[in-house]
Amino acid sequence: MEVSFGEMISNGHRVFTGFIRDISEEKRAEDQLHQAQEDLARVTRVVLMGELAATIAHELNQPLTAIVTNSQFCLRRLDGATSNLDELRAAITAIVNDSTRAGTIISRIRSLLMKGSPERKELDINRIIQDVTFFMHKELRRNRVSLRADLASDLPTGTRRPGAIATGSD
Secondary structure (H helix, E strand, O other): OEEEEEEEEEOOEEEEEEEEEOOHHHHHHHHHHHHHHHHHHHHHHHHHHHHHHHHHHHHHHHHHHHHHHHHHHHHHHHHOOOOOHHHHHHHHHHHHHHHHHHHHHHHHHHHHHOOOOOOOOEEOHHHHHHHHHHHHHHHHHHOOOOOOOOOOOOOOOEEOOOOOOOOOOO
């Protein structure tokens, strides 16, 4: 309900008036509009993910292939009579890093597809640039493109607007 009051003077007397208006329909319409906006934002994210799915799947294969390659290297070294522990440690570290990167990619994809309002999170722009550069590496090399990123270490983190898609660490 919306209530309004007014005052006027009529024939020398103060008269007060009150108006009561039912705004239930307006509130329902506002709620429906808000829900429609949330649904549209989700559908937009899903459509974008559909368009990017093939590219993401291809890029996800890079860390997974590296995991398999480094694991096979470790197994061969362990089977051999002489094992260089520094080489094994470096290969196992690469396995952990590549596994983490693959898991992060999958988590980001899942969060983009989840229903509900997107939440605001701090973003590390340097990390996003590093991730994108990593994913572009194969394509850059194939096209003989050299890329050098000179990133500032003292950048503040920021928050993205709800509904925005980020390719970096969320």
